[in-house]
Amino acid sequence: MKRLYKLVVLAVAALAPLSALAADGYVNGYVNLRAGPDVRYPRVVTLPPGTPIVVFGCTNGWSWCDVRGDGARGWISANYVSYPYNNRRVVLSTYGGRIGIPIVNFVLDAYWGNHYRNR
Template identity: 30%
Template sequence: MSNLFPHVIRVAATAGLILAAGVPAVYAATSATVVTDLNVRAGPGPQYPVLGVAARGSAAALEGCLEGSNWCRVNVGTVSGWAYAKYLAADAGGSTVVISERRAELGVPVVSYEATGSTVTVGPEPLELVGSVDEIQPIAPPPTVRTFITENPVDPVFLEGEVVLGATVPRSVAVRTIPDYEYEYVVVNNQPVLVEPSTRRIVYIYR
């Protein structure tokens, strides 16, 4: 994608405070790159509202990550929020590495978060990326699919991780069949997604 800035900006209903945990008041944020279209949320978890969507290839300033978590505070364009570290990459000695795998080497600061609103309990089963996001070919669902999803709502499922193309929905999560259509649907982290039945991979996200 040529667009290097977030799109689909929304107003967040939940606010929070980021608190440095032993981090100097002034420090150079780690430069990172968004590896797939990625939600930037109001807080460190899938239960928080989406502030915007950072397009694949966007440059992000990484302020720090929570201790023992893959959620990190980022600035992408004009949006400040939280993104999932498994979909953020950085340069380490000339090699591109995933933030979640090399935090210590990159010297990513530890930050903490204090919620100021109610949260939703998140299940323990992770939503993981399977293979390269490039393996997912773009699809264009017909309007009738969106109509069916709207008229046949299902309860959302909250999973640790982030909703991205190529991520796999765990087998324990029930999905809904769409009449006369090859894909099924489920609402993950408050976002309707289309799932390939055989692989359970997300092939389309309604934003």
Template identity: 45%
Template sequence: MRKFLFSAAAALCAVVAAPSLADAAVRGYSTANVNMRSGPSTSYPAVTVIPSGAPVTIYGCMSNVNWCDVAFSGGRGWVSGNYVQAAYQQRRVYVGPQYYRPLGIPTVTFEIGNYWDRHYRGRDFYRDRDRWDRRDRDRWDRDRDRRDWDRDRDRERARDRDRDRERDRADRDRDRDRDRADRDRDRDEIRRIPRLPGGANPDQDNDCFPYCR
């Protein structure tokens, strides 16, 4: 009996201590007639249409794309933050990454298998879950490859810019050295020219030569 009471008390404490989704949920409002979809993209099947101005419960939003996990009329799904507003400092703001923390919206991820198992078992599109799961993985792989390609491209462009700057600097230094050498050579040649009496230079026109004093 004592063991049972201890287990029950521990379970109750765990339930009270653990944060629930309801505690983290935020009230929002649809700003247009918008599809609530079964995943964070317009490519996923639509679950229902949320009317403009209808209240929704926001359970979390993704950090890499502005899509939020919401509840509406007893169903769950995903809506773009561009179509959801929430109250912030006595005004409504669109739900974007800059407002996640101030609004108390947690950052969440999406796993199609787990999410669809919990919310869409009775839906027609659920039987195609494996196909959507593969498509999802392929899309993440493509996105990862694209990010890697973009990063490599940016590195190549940075290296090209550095090479161009080094080449331009070398060209400027070479031109400067050549100009300096030309000036020094001209100065030396002028110094080697013999001076005539009175300071005249035979290479210069002088009307008083040879009577200049």
């Protein structure tokens, strides 16, 4: 029974949603939230400065971040993400590694299927 309990706990921990790792940040200028990590992806919405966002992670090198803001999920340039660090707001493109922002991968079909289905 103990073994089964341990396996269940381990399985639940492994399947915990990525949002549990999410962190709060803010948009530091007008920025287009895009459907992928590049300016070639369609614009989902434009976020104004000061918009609170949830940061799920950034691409390797912290150039683009997967975020939720203003009810929409998508990608914004890390240059436009301010994040609290040492009692001040810093830009993730510079501080992402020091802060320990998770690195996430972008897989087009999976991401679009999860976030833009029926749009």
